[in-house]
Amino acid sequence: MKVRSFIWKCLHNIVPLNVNLFQRKMPVYRMCPKCGNEPESVDHMLFHCEQAVRVWLLSAFRFRPEEMQIARFEEVWNNLGHVIKVNVDGAFDKAKGRGGVGVVLRDDKGEVLQMYSIPIHWAHSAEMVEALEFKLAVEEMQRCEGSAFVLEGDAQRVIRMLQQKNQCSANLEVIISDVLVLLRRFSACFF
């Protein structure tokens, strides 16, 4: 209930933040008390403040607001009404250098929107198959209406590469870059 009321206040912009208090002629400093870089607004508090960015990174969502082009809280919240959940998985046969990947997209009620699997005729590692899982997933996401996604998979190393591109191993750089470019089209994608 507390969270609900907080969200309601955010949507109506009545959280007692410095920007709002200042507009009501209260004797406060408009800037964010945590970083001092920008006025303390709802969007700053939730997405742009360096402290918010750190919290998001440490949370289960682990996303970077600045990379996902999150503009406004209202926009994100409206999109969350129809979040699409995407599950990816893959298999790799090391001896044959072959594998396969599968993607399932579900709506917020759990109904399957799309299911897709493709064989991988050649891959040099399980990690490459995992990176291809994500590429297939974001390609499928383009075909779905909606712009907020929760992408789930157990490929932790690939997820880390997507979050911090500098951690990317050289032979996967092309695939990871493709995924990141495709991800920019969505307003929010949580891993």
Ligand SMILES: [Zn+2]
């Ligand atoms: Zn701040």
